[in-house]
Amino acid sequence: MSIEALVDLTGPGRYLDWRFIQISGANFAVIVLMLVVFVLALFLPFPGGRGAGKR
Amino acid sequence: MTAGRVDPAAGDWRGPRRPYDLVKEFIVALVVVSLLTVVLALLFSSPNEKGVTLEQWARKAPNDFIATTVSELAGTSTSAGYGPPYNHSSTGQQIGPLHLQKWAGVRIPVDPARAFVIDPLRTMTGDAAVQAAVRRYEAAPSAQQDQWAGAYADALSKAPGGDPAQVAAGDYGPVPAMATGLLGLAQSGALDSQLVNAGTGFYQADYTKPLLFLADGGYLADLAQAQHLSGNQWGMMNETGNFPGQPWLWLYTFWYQVRPFSTSTNADALVWGLMMLLSLALVLVPFIPGVRSIPRLLPLYRLVWRSYYREHGAPRR
Amino acid sequence: MSRAPASGRAEERSTWTGWLRARTLDAMPPEHLLPDTQPAYVASWIYVFGVLALTAFVVVCASGLVIALKGPTWWQVSSRGHFVNSLHLWSVELFFFFMVVHLWGKFFMAAWRGRRALTWITGAVIFLASIGTAFTGYLVQQNFDSQWISTQAKDGINATGIGAFWNVLDFGQMLLWHVALLPLAVSVLIVLHILLVRKSGVVPPIGVDLDGRVEGAAAKEAAP
Numbered sequence: 001m002s003i004e005a006l007v008d009l010t011g012p013g014r015y016l017d018w019r020f021i022q023i024s025g026a027n028f029a030v031i032v033l034m035l036v037v038f039v040l041a042l043f044l045p046f047p048g049g050r051g052a053g054k055r
Numbered sequence: 056m057t058a059g060r061v062d063p064a065a066g067d068w069r070g071p072r073r074p075y076d077l078v079k080e081f082i083v084a085l086v087v088v089s090l091l092t093v094v095l096a097l098l099f100s101s102p103n104e105k106g107v108t109l110e111q112w113a114r115k116a117p118n119d120f121i122a123t124t125v126s127e128l129a130g131t132s133t134s135a136g137y138g139p140p141y142n143h144s145s146t147g148q149q150i151g152p153l154h155l156q157k158w159a160g161v162r163i164p165v166d167p168a169r170a171f172v173i174d175p176l177r178t179m180t181g182d183a184a185v186q187a188a189v190r191r192y193e194a195a196p197s198a199q200q201d202q203w204a205g206a207y208a209d210a211l212s213k214a215p216g217g218d219p220a221q222v223a224a225g226d227y228g229p230v231p232a233m234a235t236g237l238l239g240l241a242q243s244g245a246l247d248s249q250l251v252n253a254g255t256g257f258y259q260a261d262y263t264k265p266l267l268f269l270a271d272g273g274y275l276a277d278l279a280q281a282q283h284l285s286g287n288q289w290g291m292m293n294e295t296g297n298f299p300g301q302p303w304l305w306l307y308t309f310w311y312q313v314r315p316f317s318t319s320t321n322a323d324a325l326v327w328g329l330m331m332l333l334s335l336a337l338v339l340v341p342f343i344p345g346v347r348s349i350p351r352l353l354p355l356y357r358l359v360w361r362s363y364y365r366e367h368g369a370p371r372r
Numbered sequence: 373m374s375r376a377p378a379s380g381r382a383e384e385r386s387t388w389t390g391w392l393r394a395r396t397l398d399a400m401p402p403e404h405l406l407p408d409t410q411p412a413y414v415a416s417w418i419y420v421f422g423v424l425a426l427t428a429f430v431v432v433c434a435s436g437l438v439i440a441l442k443g444p445t446w447w448q449v450s451s452r453g454h455f456v457n458s459l460h461l462w463s464v465e466l467f468f469f470f471m472v473v474h475l476w477g478k479f480f481m482a483a484w485r486g487r488r489a490l491t492w493i494t495g496a497v498i499f500l501a502s503i504g505t506a507f508t509g510y511l512v513q514q515n516f517d518s519q520w521i522s523t524q525a526k527d528g529i530n531a532t533g534i535g536a537f538w539n540v541l542d543f544g545q546m547l548l549w550h551v552a553l554l555p556l557a558v559s560v561l562i563v564l565h566i567l568l569v570r571k572s573g574v575v576p577p578i579g580v581d582l583d584g585r586v587e588g589a590a591a592k593e594a595a596p
Contacts, residue, residue, distance in 0.1 A: 005100030005458075009297040013283055020312050022289045026299040030469065038473050041417035042358040048073065048415065064486025064576050068411045070584020075410035084420065085427040088466060092431050095465075096458035103454065104516035140536035148531040159533030260544025262522075267541065270523035279520045286524065295517065301510075303468050303503060324531035331532075338496040341484035350482035351578060359481055360577035363413040364586065370579025371588035 104282070104295040107275055109250070109265060113241035116274040118217040120241060123272040124234045125211060127167045128192075129204035132271040134167040141165040141267070148324035156324070163263060171268045175249050176236050185236035188229035195228065203228035286311050306333070405570050412584070413577050418481075421474035422569075428467035429562065433555065435460040440551050448514060464506055471499060483575045491572065494565040501558050508550035511540055522546075 014025040023031075113120045126132040130144070138145035139156050140163045147156030173193070179185050192200060207227040214221045219231065240246045250265035269275050276285070284290040291308040294300035307330050316322045340346055350356055357364065364370070438456050439447055447453035475495065484492040510521045522540045529535040539545055579587050 006098050009099050010102065011296060013293070013295070013297050015283055022283070024283065024293050024297070024300065026294070026297050027292055027302040027305075030299045030302050030465070031305075034469055034472055037469075038418075038476055041421065041473065041477065042355060044417055046362075046415045046417055046419075062486050063581050064488075066486070066582050068573055068576060068584075069582050070576075070580070071412040072409040073412045073415070074408065075414060076408065077406065080420070080423055081427065084423045085430060088424060088427040088463070089431055092428075092435075092459050092463045092466060095462035096455060099458070099462070101454065101458040101461040102517070103448070103457070103513070106515045106519050139533075140530060140539075150531075155533035156531050156535075159536035162536040163539055260547075261539075261542045263539060263541040266519060266523050269519065275519065275523070278516070284520055290524070299465060301503075301506065303472065321531075323528040327528050327532050334496075334500055337499075338493050340479070340496070341489040341492050347482065347484070350480045353480070354578075355480040356482070356578050359416045359418050359477070360413050360580075362415050363577055363580070366412075367580070367584065368586040368588075370577075370586050 099298070102295045102298045107269065107278065108244070109241045109246045109269065110244040112269065112272060112274045113238050113246075116272070116277075117238055117242075118211075118219065119273045120238055121219050121234045122208070122211050122217050123268070124172055124237050125204055125208045125230060126271065127171050127268075128230060128233070129201065129208045130168070131205075131208060132167060134165065134171075134267045134271050142167075148321045150324045150328040153328075165264060165267060167267070167271070170264050171250065171271075172233065172237055175240055175246055176233055178245075178249060179236060179240060182236060184232060188232035188236065191229040192233060199228070203230045207231060207234075287317070306330070400567065400571060404573070405567075407570075411574060411576065413580070414574050418473075418477040419574070421470050421477060425467055425470035425474050426562065426566070428463050428470055429558070431463035432460065432467050433559075435463055436551065436555070444512060444547060445514065460509075464509070468502070468506070471502065475499060481575060482578060485575055485578075486572065488568070488572050488575055491565060491568040494561055494568060498558060498561045498565060501554065501561060505550065505554040505558055508546045508554060511546040512543060512550050514543070518543075 009026070016023050016025065016028055123132060127135055130136065134141060136144050138147040139159055139161050141161065142165060143161060146154060149156070173189060176185055176189050192203075195203070203226070206225055207222070207230045210222045210225055210227070211217050211219065213223065219235070222231075237246070240249075247265065250268060251259045251262060255261075279285055279290065280288070282295050283293050284295070286308075289305075289308045289312065291304045291311075292300050292302055307326065310316045310326045310329060311322060316326055319325060336343060336346070357369065435456055439453070439460060442450075442453060442456075447457040478492065478495065507521075507525070511518050511525075526535055526540050529538065529540055538549075576582065577586075581587065
């Protein structure tokens with residue numbers, strides 16, 4: 001049984017450079033995604049959040 | 056949170072409640088995360104850049120292998136001048152007055168010239184020329200050994216491409232023959248298993264010696280540099296290819312890029328000392344004045360609890 | 373919701389076992405341990421990242437267990453093994469992802485309020501211990517990453533003196549730390565962390581007392 005990746009990430013890495021900052025595209029994507037998810041978690045309404053809280 | 060004042064958040068909640076199914080939440084989360092893991096694994100697989108063997112190093116970069124071998128004999132390699140925990144050739148790094156590296160002592164003794172070069176050469180019992188070279192080297196006083204190895208290391212560094220065949224004539228004693236002998240041993244693949252032997256006999260699990268020897272050369276570092284893994288490339292965060300690495304190490308690898316750390320020979324000790332302090336600070340956030348007040352000053356909490364505040368009124372700023 | 377003191381009866385005090393049971397029930401009454409309601413303010417997506425990190429850790433352990441059952445070289449020689457390694461890697465990435473978002477959320481909620489500092493402390497230690505666990509995972513892959521990361525990391529660890537006792541170049545030592553000691557430590561810390569959360573309950577909103585009253589909210593309540 002052979003399980004091939006659908007997206008090949010083994011090629012030469014892509015890197016972003018600003019002044020002394022170097023970051024791989026993949027790590028940058030992970031960090032941006034964490035921030036996006038954090039912001040979404042703060043802003044998206046939670047189901048049952050409104051109107052709940054009756055004793 | 057001031058001492059002596061009753062903490063308004065300490066104790067059981069007596070206000071309004073809502074139904075909340077923790078077990079269902081756990082099961083749903085488990086299913087979602089499991090599926091997400093499977094999807095990511097199917098999509099992207101995982102990196103597995105094959106390891107480097109000493110044989111591969113000796114075949115692909117023989118000049119670097121020779122230069123490294125000679126530096127072990129000359130005492131100029133990283134391992135040869137390392138200090139604790141491997142040997143006494145230096146005192147190692149320090150954090151201000153704390154000589155932690157020295158105080159921990161030499162607990163993993165490695166004599167690079169003997170362990171990486173002389174002992175393996177002695178196993179080549181079928182090669183009379185190599186055995187004669189080793190005998191001549193061992194019979195010489197250590198000042199003479201250093202002079203031979205130092206002179207040959209200098210000559211190699213001046214030869215075009217570090218090519219031993221183009222080294223200027225000089226008195227290098229048995230060192231060239233020893234270096235060439237070790238190159239042959241490595242190219243045969245035999246050195247790989249010999250260096251792993253940590254004195255435990257048949258079974259082996261300790262790669263200290265071959266890894267130290269490999270890291271003394273330029274071959275491994277060149278491969279890492281090409282993959283953006285070097286220390287001065289924020290390499291600790293990075294992974295081979297286009298895979299995400301360890302982004303959580305961003306702060307640790309950051310310090311190595313800036314002064315004074317980027318230019319210090321003591322950088323490892325200083326960065327580790329600093330990161331230990333910062334880690335302690337993370338653990339003790341609830342007790343650090345200023346830091347623990349950031350949530351009130353940057354009121355993201357109003358978003359988190361907005362539905363409660365909407366129904367029950369928002370607190371004063 | 374009030375709870376009856378479980379430690380009152382004399383016969384419970386007369387044996388060590390009874391004492392332990394009374395103390396346990398006192399600290400962790402069942403309705404605290406597994407409540408089917410939460411305070412009304414527990415209504416935000418930010419609250420799900422703790423359980424997401426926890427379940428990612430379960431997947432990390434499960435995939436790691438499969439690799440452990442087959443032995444350390446299996447994933448190098450089998451494509452099925454490599455797939456399980458991929459599961460292990462991506463669940464680790466998810467574990468850290470969720471844990472970091474959870475940490476950000478708890479920081480901005482100042483969730484250490486109300487004698488919950490130990491909950492924060494255990495959480496921060498879990499984060500640090502997880503970094504160590506992931507690090508040893510890289511060391512035992514038996515590939516280029518292992519060679520490069522171990523030979524680089526040794527300098528920092530040796531500089532602290534720890535390297536003399538904890539040899540990152542010793543595959544056997546790192547393997548045992550990675551598959552036994554560190555996962556055990558992280559698991560115990562996680563259990564402790566969750567018990568502390570359940571013991572104290574979810575921290576109330578900033579500016580809200582335990583009866584649910586908001587300080588300085590009179591103006592709002594008086595408005596039509």
